[in-house]
Amino acid sequence: IDEMFATAPQSMVMMAELAMRPAHALQRITWHNKDIIEQIRAQNQNIIFLVPHGWAVDIPAMVLASEGQKMAAMFHNQSDPVMDYVWNAVRRRFGGRMHARNDGIKPFISSVRQGYWGYYLPDQDHGAEHSEFVDFFATYKATLPAVGRLMKVCRARVVPLFPVYNSKTHRLDIYLRSPMDDLLEADDKTLARRMNEEVEILVRPNPEQYTWILKLLKTRKEGDIEPYRRKDLFPKK
Numbered sequence: 001i002d003e004m005f006a007t008a009p010q011s012m013v014m015m016a017e018l019a020m021r022p023a024h025a026l027q028r029i030t031w032h033n034k035d036i037i038e039q040i041r042a043q044n045q046n047i048i049f050l051v052p053h054g055w056a057v058d059i060p061a062m063v064l065a066s067e068g069q070k071m072a073a074m075f076h077n078q079s080d081p082v083m084d085y086v087w088n089a090v091r092r093r094f095g096g097r098m099h100a101r102n103d104g105i106k107p108f109i110s111s112v113r114q115g116y117w118g119y120y121l122p123d124q125d126h127g128a129e130h131s132e133f134v135d136f137f138a139t140y141k142a143t144l145p146a147v148g149r150l151m152k153v154c155r156a157r158v159v160p161l162f163p164v165y166n167s168k169t170h171r172l173d174i175y176l177r178s179p180m181d182d183l184l185e186a187d188d189k190t191l192a193r194r195m196n197e198e199v200e201i202l203v204r205p206n207p208e209q210y211t212w213i214l215k216l217l218k219t220r221k222e223g224d225i226e227p228y229r230r231k232d233l234f235p236k237k
Helices: 002-020 022-026 035-042 059-066 081-091 106-113 146-153 181-185 188-203
Strands: 029-032 046-050 071-075 097-100 117-120 132-136 139-143 156-166 171-176
Touching (some): 002 022, 002 081, 035 156, 046 146, 059 071, 059 171, 071 106, 097 106, 106 117, 181 188
Parallel strands (some): 029 171
């Protein structure tokens, strides 16, 4: 937990540095398996990145945009209007389309079909109605199996991606994994579990990079108490 709270501000500082001093920041960023997306680009296929909620989550999209790649993502408005303006101004430093979640999914789909590479965060809690309860690390999670439908309607390949900020070297490593082509024929429960599986694979080596402070496990099965309300998990000292 202490390492997570140390990683958070350092990642945010690097994001600001990328916006203000891009040439300097880009020298400290290393891609792993970037040939995966270069091959997809060469085949003129669309891409949707499956990106777990890491503290440096915005940086890879900014880097790709700085290289001339058109990027599209969805975002939540911040409650503070000043912070909302600053945060999204930094995100758009090198261009791209930012679609407000309040506007629905259609604008995002339209952008990906136009050739923008999509940025999709798979681990938010969207409630039980349209989600599947599937394994997630040592517990379970209500997971929205939307990425399978998105890859079909957007005619896109889904590529898992995760940024890791190294506080010792002050560098950022961006990890890519093979496209999730197996999702095309999967049912909703399999889709949801595969999404969580990729999150686990990406996050487990560097758990301090993940935004555990988000209430990702809020929605529970009937009869279960959400962990954030369980007093036995947070005993008073």
